[in-house]
Amino acid sequence: MLRVIDIHTYYGDSYVLQGISLEVAKGTVVALLGRNGVGKTTLIRSIVGFTPARRGQILFNEMDITRLSSYKIIRLRMGLVPQGRRIFPSLTVKENLAIAARTSGSQAWDFEKVFALFPRLRERDRHRGNELSGGEQQMLAIARALISNPIFLLMDEPTEGLAPVLVREVGDAIRQLKGEGLSIFLVEQNLSFAIKFADYTHVMSKGKIVHSSTPQELWENREIKERYLGV
Amino acid sequence: MIEFLLVQTLNGLSFGALLFLLASGLSLIYGVMKIVNIAHGSYFMLGAYIGLSVILRTKSFVLGAFAGGLAVGAVGLVMERGFLRKFPLRALPQMMITLGFALVFRDLALLIWGGDPYTLPCPEFLKGSTQIYKIIFPIYRLFVIGVATVVAVSLWLFNDKTLIGAKLRAAVDDHEMAGGVGLNVPLISGCMFGLGAFLAAFGGVIGGPIFGVYPGLDFELLSLAFVVVIVGGRGSLKGSAVGSILVGLVDNFGKALVPELSYFTLFAPMAIIVAVKPKGLFGRD
Numbered sequence: 001m002l003r004v005i006d007i008h009t010y011y012g013d014s015y016v017l018q019g020i021s022l023e024v025a026k027g028t029v030v031a032l033l034g035r036n037g038v039g040k041t042t043l044i045r046s047i048v049g050f051t052p053a054r055r056g057q058i059l060f061n062e063m064d065i066t067r068l069s070s071y072k073i074i075r076l077r078m079g080l081v082p083q084g085r086r087i088f089p090s091l092t093v094k095e096n097l098a099i100a101a102r103t104s105g106s107q108a109w110d111f112e113k114v115f116a117l118f119p120r121l122r123e124r125d126r127h128r129g130n131e132l133s134g135g136e137q138q139m140l141a142i143a144r145a146l147i148s149n150p151i152f153l154l155m156d157e158p159t160e161g162l163a164p165v166l167v168r169e170v171g172d173a174i175r176q177l178k179g180e181g182l183s184i185f186l187v188e189q190n191l192s193f194a195i196k197f198a199d200y201t202h203v204m205s206k207g208k209i210v211h212s213s214t215p216q217e218l219w220e221n222r223e224i225k226e227r228y229l230g231v
Numbered sequence: 232m233i234e235f236l237l238v239q240t241l242n243g244l245s246f247g248a249l250l251f252l253l254a255s256g257l258s259l260i261y262g263v264m265k266i267v268n269i270a271h272g273s274y275f276m277l278g279a280y281i282g283l284s285v286i287l288r289t290k291s292f293v294l295g296a297f298a299g300g301l302a303v304g305a306v307g308l309v310m311e312r313g314f315l316r317k318f319p320l321r322a323l324p325q326m327m328i329t330l331g332f333a334l335v336f337r338d339l340a341l342l343i344w345g346g347d348p349y350t351l352p353c354p355e356f357l358k359g360s361t362q363i364y365k366i367i368f369p370i371y372r373l374f375v376i377g378v379a380t381v382v383a384v385s386l387w388l389f390n391d392k393t394l395i396g397a398k399l400r401a402a403v404d405d406h407e408m409a410g411g412v413g414l415n416v417p418l419i420s421g422c423m424f425g426l427g428a429f430l431a432a433f434g435g436v437i438g439g440p441i442f443g444v445y446p447g448l449d450f451e452l453l454s455l456a457f458v459v460v461i462v463g464g465r466g467s468l469k470g471s472a473v474g475s476i477l478v479g480l481v482d483n484f485g486k487a488l489v490p491e492l493s494y495f496t497l498f499a500p501m502a503i504i505v506a507v508k509p510k511g512l513f514g515r516d
Binding site: 048 | 394397398400401403404405407408409410411412413414415416417
């Protein structure tokens with residue numbers, strides 16, 4: 001579904017992604033782990049076209065999206081749950097969802113279905129983005145991605161700054177999405193959260209992928225965990 | 232005394248009404264694209280000139296207002312699609328492009344319409360004056376206040392109550408993430424730019440019977456429009472409305488009471504507001 005082939009991405013002169021390759025197959029959850037500032041978010045930004053890669057190639061369903069505009073990439077039915085949630089503050093909950101909504105087949109996500117997944121959002125549907133708590137914003141960020149009916153979901157630290165009870169709720173949502181056959185690329189710092197869902201894991205450090213394995217192998221590899229994840 | 236206050240208030244409001252037509256577009260363009268459009272005052276002036284030519288030929292003020300608005304709206308669209316788009320979010324190149332256009336528009340206007348000042352003919356049915364309380368006030372100025380109010384309410388309804396308005400606000404809130412939920416931000420930006428140019432030019436024609444049109448009108452009004460945007464808050468429609476009324480009133484009372492200090496009375500309050508609220512009264516980012 002998604003193939004990242006040896007991409008190199010820069011912020012101005014700073015060389016952030018130094019040759020990243022990975023793949024997310026249809027219907028799988030792939031997790032990318034690593035400490036702060038190693039380039040995980042930059043990888044997401046390159047995939048969605050916010051910071052296009054300078055070299056290398058990104059294929060989505062065999063289509064080259066490396067230098068496509070963000071909105072065109074998203075309209076290929078990619079859903080983005082960005083780091084820091086980036087809810088539109090002057091839009092209500094309902095508007096945040098409405099501008100992202102896109103219709104699709106029978107089992108489609110609509111207002112009813114996202115409100116069923118996150119009942120809290122229904123109660124707050126007339127509130128503006130800047131009036132929501134961090135947890136509510138996170139739920140809205142996930143709901144906003146889902147209501148576009150993606151076939152592929154990018155999630156950048158969906159549990160960042162959330163209370164444990166909300167982490168569990170987000171986890172339940174991811175499990176449900178995986179059960180429905182959605183392909184997910186999950187960026188996380190929280191290893192024990194990520195390995196609950198991941199079919200495969202990559203570990204990143206200083207702009208390179210330094211370890212790739214099944215979650216089980218990563219969990220048992222004490223050296224990698226200590227060195228790159230601080231566990 | 233009360234007559235003086237009433238007359239000056241109404242004058243200030245009608246000037247504020249015109250400023251709103253000019254500044255609302257300038258503010259939204261900055262809000263969505265972060266473009267400081269130096270050519271925005273030129274739209275007002277070009278609108279007035281085009282309107283004048285159309286009115287003289289067709290004898291229809293309404294036709295003149297829409298012809299001026301649409302022609303300049305198209306000019307704005309071409310500027311955005313053909314030039315500014317090539318330098319997204321790069322403040323300096325964009326500003327230099329708009330400055331270049333402003334200078335070209337100035338010379339072009341001088342070439343076509345010459346250096347003489349003109350006053351646009353007031354439409355027949357709006358000529359004359361009416362009595363309000365104890366004062367006699369020109370009907371046309373009340374009409375200007377009415378038109379701007381209708382435009383402001385329409386813009387507000389469009390911006391706050393429609394899905395397209397929500398998309399526009401999303402682009403103002405977070406330009407990049409708007410693309411990240413699949414919004415065609417370049418298209419929204421282009422339309423925004425065209426709409427802003429349309430409103431400014433439309434305002435130029437509407438203001439023509441009061442201000443007239445002359446070389447230099449472009450930059451004279453541009454500075455006032457910037458004051459409105461800075462005071463009201465960049466990208467905020469409410470800010471443009473409140474800012475326009477404030478600037479209209481302050482400018483008018485300043486010129487009426489202490490004409491020798493008219494720039495001081497305008498810019499000093501602006502400096503104080505910006506010192507207290509750097510983002511303007513209703514600013515967001």
